[in-house]
Amino acid sequence: MKNTKHTSMDHRWSRFIPGPFLLAGLVAVGLIAWGAHGMHAMQSANAAAPAAPAPELVREADAIVVPATSPLRRTLVVAPVQSQSLAAPFVLPAMVEADPARLVKITTPMAGRVVRLEKQLGDAVKAGDILFVIDAPDLAQAGADAARARAALTLAASSLQRQQALDHEQLTARRDLEQAQSDYAQAASEAARAAARLRQSGVPHGGDVNGGTLVVRAPIAGRVVELSAARGMYWNDATAPLMTVADLSHVFVSINAQEKDLAQVYVGQAAAIRLDAYPEPLQGAVRYVGEMLDPDTRTVKLRVPFENRDGRLKPGMFATATLSARARPAILVPLTAVVQGGFASRVFVETAPWRFAAREVALGAQVGDNVEVLSGLAAGARIVVKDGVLLND
Numbered sequence: 607m608k609n610t611k612h613t614s615m616d617h618r619w620s621r622f623i624p625g626p627f628l629l630a631g632l633v634a635v636g637l638i639a640w641g642a643h644g645m646h647a648m649q650s651a652n653a654a655a656p657a658a659p660a661p662e663l664v665r666e667a668d669a670i671v672v673p674a675t676s677p678l679r680r681t682l683v684v685a686p687v688q689s690q691s692l693a694a695p696f697v698l699p700a701m702v703e704a705d706p707a708r709l710v711k712i713t714t715p716m717a718g719r720v721v722r723l724e725k726q727l728g729d730a731v732k733a734g735d736i737l738f739v740i741d742a743p744d745l746a747q748a749g750a751d752a753a754r755a756r757a758a759l760t761l762a763a764s765s766l767q768r769q770q771a772l773d774h775e776q777l778t779a780r781r782d783l784e785q786a787q788s789d790y791a792q793a794a795s796e797a798a799r800a801a802a803r804l805r806q807s808g809v810p811h812g813g814d815v816n817g818g819t820l821v822v823r824a825p826i827a828g829r830v831v832e833l834s835a836a837r838g839m840y841w842n843d844a845t846a847p848l849m850t851v852a853d854l855s856h857v858f859v860s861i862n863a864q865e866k867d868l869a870q871v872y873v874g875q876a877a878a879i880r881l882d883a884y885p886e887p888l889q890g891a892v893r894y895v896g897e898m899l900d901p902d903t904r905t906v907k908l909r910v911p912f913e914n915r916d917g918r919l920k921p922g923m924f925a926t927a928t929l930s931a932r933a934r935p936a937i938l939v940p941l942t943a944v945v946q947g948g949f950a951s952r953v954f955v956e957t958a959p960w961r962f963a964a965r966e967v968a969l970g971a972q973v974g975d976n977v978e979v980l981s982g983l984a985a986g987a988r989i990v991v992k993d994g995v996l997l998n999d
Contacts, residue, residue: 672960683992689985692936694971700861702923711847718742719840727833731824746818752800762793828853861908861927870931878928938976943991956988
């Protein structure tokens with residue numbers, strides 16, 4: 607009885623439990639629905655994602671191609687290269703110097719004590735003005751020697767005249783006349799020597815020496831630019847200048863040119879001189895190119911003369927001189943066309959429309975916003991002159 611009851615109850619519950627085929631169907635329907643939802647989500651995501659951008663440039667071996675859709679076509683500028691006349695500028699160091707022909711270092715030919723200074727540093731002088739006075743004992747001795755020589759010459763002249771008169775009357779021996787002639791020649795020579803020594807001391811020919819007082823006068827007009835003496839000091843160095851008088855109304859700008867620059871310099875060459883003291887450059891022309899190199903600096907002096915009546919140019923001022931070399935044909939490109947790659951300079955040459963190749967070049971002088979190309983580029987080539995750096999690696 608019990609077994610029959612349980613069997614009847616199990617049959618009733620079996621009506622509410624799905625069979626195996628029904629479960630399999632339900633799982634299959636779920637998988638299909640999930641797959642359809644996933645495919646729809648992927649299609650929506652793909653539709654929302656933006657399209658891949660077009661490449662700006664394409665590299666084909668050594669060539670660089672700018673596609674038609676590339677935005678670089680709106681920025682790159684290509685222009686042809688032309689040969690043109692170039693007078694390349696170069697800069698050399700320079701300095702203002704006094705004209706050597708207008709500068710005199712005043713020395714004293716004899717030792718002595720400075721008793722008067724008539725001119726001071728910076729004073730203007732005229733030719734013949736007294737600069738200073740020295741009490742020179744040797745000058746008194748030189749004056750005495752000159753006076754003695756003049757007296758001896760006078761005596762020798764009288765003796766010669768007397769012997770000549772006697773010889774004319776044949777009242778004297780011939781040797782006496784010859785001796786008188788010899789004595790006169792010796793006396794004339796000694797008188798000339800003594801007078802020359804006085805002239806070197808500043809005493810005019812035949813002038814009297816006033817107690818050994820040596821008066822030194824200015825040989826040229828100008829201005830006292832150096833003074834090394836003081837009143838009362840004893841000066842015994844005949845080679846050291848007591849004073850320097852210079853005429854600075856004309857000065858030179860001396861330019862130092864190295865050996866490598868000699869082929870580019872010539873007389874008449876235009877020169878722009880810039881000094882630290884004044885903002886505006888001075889325009890001049892080279893008047894003189896040195897014939898010899900300085901053995902210490904290995905440079906040659908170029909001289910550019912300038913009027914300096916207002917005294918603005920002071921000897922010793924440092925300056926720079928910009929010279930222009932002789933005109934010659936050259937290839938110039940804008941600085942914006944040159945791209946640096948390591949230690950090399952390159953430009954991008956158009957080999958076909960919107961097709962470029964990098965070309966290494968050697969550069970020369972810079973002229974304004976352009977630079978000279980010495981090698982690596984020929985006239986007529988078309989190069990990128992703007993934004994070429996965008997093509998660089």
